[in-house]
Amino acid sequence: MLRDDKNVLPMKSGNPERLPVVMQGEMVVGCPIEDTLVLVLGIGSLTAEQATVFLNGDPAMSVKVSLVSWPLKDASPAGTHGFVAIVPTNILRRGSLKTIMFQHKANVTRYAFASRAASTGELIAMVTDLAGPNLPSIIDGLVEGLISGPIGRKKLSAITVLLQAGARSDGCIELIGGSDEGEIFVQGWAQDLTPSVTRLLISGRSPSLAECAISVFARPDLNDQSSGFAGLLLASEHVEPNDIERLLFRGRRGWRFTEVYDRRLISGARETPGHVRAILPRVRSSTEILLRMRSAANRFDGTETVSGLPFPVRMGIDHVFRVEGSGLLVSGWLLDPDNHVAKVKLRRHRSEMHLDANWTRIDRPDVTREFDNKPPFNAGLDPNRHAHGFVAFAPELEGDSTAPFYMELGLSDGRRAFLPLTPTRITSRDAVVRQIRAIDPNAWALRQIVDQQLVPLLRGVNRPAPEIFGVVDLGSFEDVPGPALIIGVDERVEEIAPLIGLLALDPETRRAPIVVAAATEIVDRIGVQVRRLADFYGLHLRLVSASGSEDLYDALEVGARAVTSETVVFLAASLLPRNAGWFSKLLAAYEARKDCVLSPTLAYEDDSIRWAGTWVAGAQSDRALISRYAGYPLDAVTGMATTEVATATFECCVLPRNALFSVDGFTRGYLGTHEKGLDLGLKLKQTGLKSYWLPSAQMLGSDDISVADKASTIALIERIDRQVFDTRWANIHRNRPASVEKPV
Structure with missing residues (x-):
């Protein structure tokens, strides 16, 4: 848009050669702020606050612009005033910006652009030479013009540079505190800060716009014009407390900055509520700001506060399982007979989830018995209401990996109470199985817990593949x-x-x-x-x-x-071989076909078939894949030829090693191995790798079940795996043809 030849216009401070280009009155210097915004510096007779400009002299590229003008410090035959115009260039159709023409009423002035664009700092240096004591008001006008529209990162940086040059020092910041909710607590002293909600800029590692709710308090150690302040700073984007260097704000007498004191205190999210509570009795401000301060004082500081509530609300956690690559499975109870709790959140650092929006409630008569007629439940609990328990799955919350997890109860009177959590790292299978074992198999909420909590947990598992340890x-x-x-x-x-x-x-x-x-x-x-x-x-x-x-x-x-x-x-x-020669049979059949997955028959010790191929089921079946010969005697498949099937069984098979890793191995997130094997079989099938069943080779073994689990638990595990598999391979249900045997 503007040329940037660094050899054309020297900008060394104090160099009298840097201004002739504009002192001639026929040229202006452009300072790009964004891709579609330029500050234009020149001298002339323009004193209006607005003018119409024509870019490159083209009447089709005209736009109204804001101007900041001032009397020149030194007289010039080219004009009486200096000016900076804020010029949008989004109407520039093509090429670079070479000329600009200003029109105000009947006066028209044409300028050519200097051959090199100036940086914001260079522009300020030139304005300083032209303006003298008018510099603060010029900076103020430019900032007001820039800050009125949408503000991107480049414009924000330019505004910050302008303010650094024109704002005056006013006090300092002595304490900065972080929080889990994005707000930053600042405390210090100043002269020109008033108790209000103030829009300001944060200067530091990454400039940012912010809103600050300011309250003030008396500081006897300062002069009469100064007072202490405590504020809650909410930036437009994430800012680390330690990155803040200055706060730039518009006071009663123009733009000011409050510097961060070298020996300031930086407090973490757990310590900040204590600092807010300490200063809260001393501050004065509007009711809205004081309520925000009280809310900041009532944030999580690492302690449990639910048990200290004066009304009948209590909460307990049975377990919190943290599943790597998935999230948290939380089980507990909330006793709230009078509906004091408006919302329940799971929180960590700056992330949160409304747990009560998706949790599953479950009967907990033991909780009713424990608290009935005990303070503060002296009025007694309804003997017919026991749905105090809950089970909830929460996807992993983002944020600082060292930050604690906790529950936040939002109460109907605006207060909050907290309960720290101590998650236990555990595998997805152990988390689900332990949750199942903890619930009565006849519980009315069991199916809902499976569908809404456990299956989503397993579907979300994205843990790394197992690795070689030794x-x-x-x-x-x-x-x-x-x-x-x-x-x-x-x-x-x-x-x-x-x-x-x-x-x-x-x-x-x-x-x-x-x-x-x-x-x-x-x-x-x-x-x-x-x-x-x-x-x-x-x-x-x-x-x-x-x-x-x-x-x-x-x-x-x-x-x-x-x-x-x-x-x-x-x-x-x-598994055990049923007959000798099984190994050579598998390898010979594999060599005859190459690049496939080939499995023998699996049988029980009573010679009944456990697995003899997996087939695509017909449309009338509720399953996409079935084991057709399961339960038949081995004699039923005697003499059958090697047959192509939908998937092999990976309990015993021969396959190309690289094929396994080309599909990232077995899919995580299953409780057992049956659907896990079907899942890999379908992934390999999608790559074009065929599967075969070799009836003449036979192995003996039992089902994949845990002897430690009850029959009801085993059945539930199988149903969960089936749901996870069916969800992942829903297209198999929609597009399955009739099953056809293919002897080979």
């Missing part, structure tokens, strides 16, 4: 060629010796590179036994411990990370 090689593992056999161990496996013994006695698997992978705590339990067996049988075995592993499939994924072979064979440690 690797120990037993035997010459690296020297053995061939696909790696990766055995995943989870908490269901108490004894791994039978499987390793069978693998060692089978000539096909005894020569294979074997990986045993499990969570670190499981490796600690089975490690000695695995080492002893590997040494006894002379196996080529790698023992891998995993951090962040929650189940069998996490262990298998970490095992795959610990090898470099192109092909891997997954095997759950809970």
Whole structure:
């Protein structure tokens, strides 16, 4: 828009050569403020507050502008007054700004622009030379003109530079306090600050506009013209208390600045309410501002205040589970028989969530019994109302990672009460299972808790993939060629010796590179036994411990990370080969097709089928994918050929290693492994990788259930996983064709 040749106009302070360009009266200097706004400095006879300008002499590019003018300090034949025009350039159609023509009434003056644009500081230096004692009023007029319209970051920076040059010192700031609600508490003394809501600018690391609610108080240690002030500063964007250097405000006698004292006290969000409470009895201001000050004094300072309320409101927390990559699961109770509580918030630093907008209430007769006819519930509680409990999922709140979590009760009289929270870091599976176990399976609110709290928690899980924690090689593992056999161990496996013994006695698997992978705590339990067996049988075995592993499939994924072979064979440690030759059958069938996922039949010990392929269900089914032969005797599939299926089972399969990581491995956020396996199968299918079932190879094993859980808990876990899966793969329901078997 304006040329910026730094060799044209020297701006060294005191240099008499810097002003001739404007003293000639035929040229002006432009100072870009924003992409569409320029300050134009010149001299002439213009004294009006407004004029019409034509950019580049084009009548189609005319606009009314504001002018700030003043009598020149030194006389000039080119004019009697200096001026700065605030010129919007959004009407400039193309090219650079070369000339400008001013028209006021019948007077028209044309100027050419100097070849170099000036910075805001350079413009101020030139105005200072032209204005003399008029500088403060000129700065005041320019700031008023700039501050009236929309203010972007560049304009704000320019306004700040202008004010730094023209504003006068007025007092200092002695204390700055942060808060969780964005407001900053400032306390100090000044002469020209009045008790009111004042618009001001924050000068510091990042200039910002702000509103400050000012109250004043007597300071006997100062002169009669000065007083103490306490204010609540709310900036238009986030400002750190420690970044504030000055507050620039318009006082009764023009623009002033209050400097931050070098030895000021910086207080954190927990300490600030105490400072506000200490000064509150001494300040005077409007009723509105005093109410804001009282609200600031009643902020969370780290202490619990609910139990001290004088009316019948009490609150308790049973647990707060913090799930990495998802959020918080909060369970507790709120006893409020007279409806004193208007809102309940979960807060942390500057983030908050209205917990009562989405929580699920649940009966808690134990709370009724505990508080009935006890102070302050002396009037007695309704024996038929017990819905005091609640369960709520809250997505992770942003903010300072060191800031505490707390509950805020907003009371109907405007006051607030607080309850600190101590979250427990926990896996998503443990959080959901522990919540389920804590609720009566017959509770009327259970289904709603599952649908509104637990399923959203699992859907939001975005935790990192499990990682290798440690690797120990037993035997010459690296020297053995061939696909790696990766055995995943989870908490269901108490004894791994039978499987390793069978693998060692089978000539096909005894020569294979074997990986045993499990969570670190499981490796600690089975490690000695695995080492002893590997040494006894002379196996080529790698023992891998995993951090962040929650189940069998996490262990298998970490095992795959610990090898470099192109092909891997997954095997759950809970499975046993039904017949010899299963390993060579899998590999031969895989080699015949290449780049696929291929699984054997899984059977129970009574020779009934547990898994024999996963198929796309027909439209009449309530599930998208089904296991068609589950429960049939093994004889039902005897003689069947290798068949393409919708997904394989990853409890036992052979697949290309890179395919697993091309889709970021198994999806997190499932409680069990059934839907977790279906999820990976569909992700691989989307990449074009086909899945096959090999009926002639058969493994024995039990279902993926926890022996520690009740049947009702297991059923609920399965239903939750089904909901999570169906939500993620809703398009399978909408576009599923009829199931077709494809023998290959």
